[in-house]
Amino acid sequence: MRFVVGDGFTLPDLDGRDVDATFHDTPDGALARAGVSLRQHRDGTWTLLLPRRGRELHSQAAGAGVVPPDLLDAVTAFRRGADLGAVRTVRSAVHVSSAAGGVLAEVRLLSERGTGRRPRRVEVLPVDGTPEDLARIAGALTAAGAVPDPDGAAPPPEPDDSAGAVLTEALRDGVGRILRHDAFARLRETMPNGDTPVHQMRVGTRRLRSDLQTFQALLDPAWSRPLRAELGRLAGALGGARDIEVMRARLHVTAAADPLVAVDAESVGRIDAALAGRQETALSALDEALRSPRYVQLLDALTRPPRLVGRHGAPAGRVLPGLVRKPWRQLVAGADALTPELPDDDWHEVRKLAKRARYAFSWVPGPEAAVLAKRVAKAQKVLGEHQDAATAADTWLFVARFLDRGDHRLAVTAGRLFERERAAVTRARAAFPAVWAAVCEENTTAWLK
Template sequence: MGVERELKLEGRAEDLRKLLADPSVADGLKGRPARRRLAATYYDTPEGTLRRELGMSFRVRKEGRRWVQAVKREPTGNGVLLARDEWEVQVAGEAPEPARFTDPELAELVQAVTGRELVAIVRTDIRRETVDLDWTDEHGRNAVVNLALDQGRIEADGRSEEVSELELELVEGDPACLYALALRCAELAPVRFATRSKWQRGVRLHDRLAPEPVKAERPELAADANIETVMVAAFGAALHQWIGNEAAVLDGRDPEGIHQMRVALRRLRSLLTVFKDLIPPAQRKSLSGELRTVVKALGPARDLDVFEAELLAPVLAARAGEPSLSALQELTASARARAYDEAHAMVASRNYGRTLLRLSAWLAMRGWRMGADAAGADQLAMPATEAAAALLDKALRKVRRRGRHFAGLAPDERHEVRIALKKLRYAADAVTDLFPPDRVKPYNKRLSQLQDHMGRFNDAFVAGTLVDRLLGDGGLPAAMRQAAAKGAGMVAGWHAHAAVADEPELIDAWRAFKRAAPFWEGAA
């Protein structure tokens, strides 16, 4: 068994070749690239036992005159660095021979497929050029990296996708060098970072399913964890959610993909604030700014999704056949399509890729330790429960400060309260495993109820802003603008009335939240 650690870059073949020819890369190449054709078939049971239950791929590949059978676990790890266990054994031909695997770790796989039919799920036909590279980064760290330029096709169930990627696999040395090399590649050519393996891409083709949006997962923490462990787990969970929604965003069929990616990005920005005392200010400001750029680019698409599904839809249902609402619906759909094009362009851009890689490298290499003095090291080693309580206290004080005289606050002031509440919630989600569930659940329930009420209030508040943005298109025909404006007035009035009706419950929810005993009380 081996552990494969690699980064993947996608781009046009000519751009990927330029990377190998650039002096900063070419001077470290160990010889000329070796060329070979790799034809592989991936197998599974008809029910998908390996991929759906065991999280493994099972491949037989022809390498020259040899047939090599391999099993890999699904990629794990935080960020764009793919790390996965891999087992290989030579076999007689293209037919799979699971019994040839004798490693005890594969006993479950062998048992699952013994005596059962294995069917071809995915086929790949790749022309690969490989060469090793001696690489030294700007900090003097060294590594040997295997570069594999792959061109070819993935086929599954009568459908196919082109492959054009460069794999950077760590052979030996410091993993930080992989990130430094990838960043250098991103500066030299228009490439993006691939976060799915060929097997994963093939399964998507085979199953013909829209990519599923990925929701946040709560980090699992040990009771004796220190605060740095909490940081790593919290940032890692949010980064995993970000990357996990790329496919859904680019696919575009499920609006939840953009929503969940924005949630992940906003969570990351909030965590940079929550842990600000442990992160050098220059790092925090730089990373937060880059993340904000991506969030901002996704914002219009998400705003129009909300407007269409949550603000316009109920009014349409109540006033079926109203021409002015139909005109507004048509205008919304057109604006939404443009916003999605802009979101897709961002996710496919070089700047997006660099931001993703920078944050991944920062997390993997514990970038906040750079330049940290003894006092900073002591802070990172603090018991997590004690440090988390102090962080949550600070976030709660900000909520209470912004929420003074809540009933009389203007809409924009309540929006600031809502943002502070989100940051408190993100911080609480990161550390709940450290505290007794019977204290966590009641408090989080109050927090969630208040957030729901404030979300509805905010929807009513932003409805007018969204409508103004829609009607601000100077190219609209006058008749359509007039009709849509009438419909917009109906929508804004509808939700303003709903906000007024919900006001007493919102005030009650705020008061209940203020009375609730924080679950971390007494731990600091």
């Protein structure tokens, strides 16, 4: 949020603490736009505040104005090679505190660029504040004389906007998910809800690749095809790390699935330890990918406006339904052909088709597309459980053979885990016809015909 203020404006009492430090940013303010705050305190120490999770990183002094290497790495996705320097426009800043002592938002009073004297605007960088918290802060600023700046943030495309505007927002959403979670993936942190930044970055990457393919008729292929290829490389690095995350979490759920028939805890621990070693290898490969020049170049390309062609200027409601019919037809053909006797890979292919269709429907204006997207999501969830169980079943046997062929207890444990996973596969196959029938109801799909 941004506000315009007059010469005599001072920040009101926001129930927070003053930040006495020198702020650093790129020349174009990329960190501030992303809600990131990097500053050096009077004693020379540094603090990096990352948005939406209240995560503060601290580093010792590295010399006046010299950003410590760990903090410099953490903001790679935001600065993308640009130099960092002292921000002369910040006159004062306050961290608005929650009752528990966390940071709801950072509120900055900024001067006219280059003068350092007259206040000109206020920026509110959300951290852990809810919409209600931010509304309260905005109300206090408005009461003190600040005027909301309508140019501070571009509104999302409306249903009546052009197809190109909606597509631009779709791509912005995907790359935004990557940017928001990049630093946390480097820090190898788990999110409060149990999710992981690796998962969210993978979702962003997959959505971008899917949207670039579905809406390719609106994009210059010389621009979009290289991006899809580079996103594929990034998806591979993220997928290697994410797949093991899923398997490690599933191992313990499957082991505890039947408390009346307990599996050997020591053997489960050995399997988990083997997966942990593989996970470390995968995370190291991901670290290398995130620190490569190709990754920075990819983000640079994705954060620029897309090269639009074709009917991008026409209303989205007239253009986009026609573009999503192809992924829908592919999904129908694949799902209708599924039978309980088909191999796991055939079921997995339909899951991928469902994911692409759901991503496509989510950008088509109108309630009909939203309803269909939700129903496809339910079918995708069943197919996802099928894929996770099938993959896990093979994983438990493979790891057990890899660890020790002569360990009887380990072999028995892996066999029991395998049987539970294959039972889950059977249940998913039995559940799918009903959820797929709900997807195909005439009142849900009529708009696609």
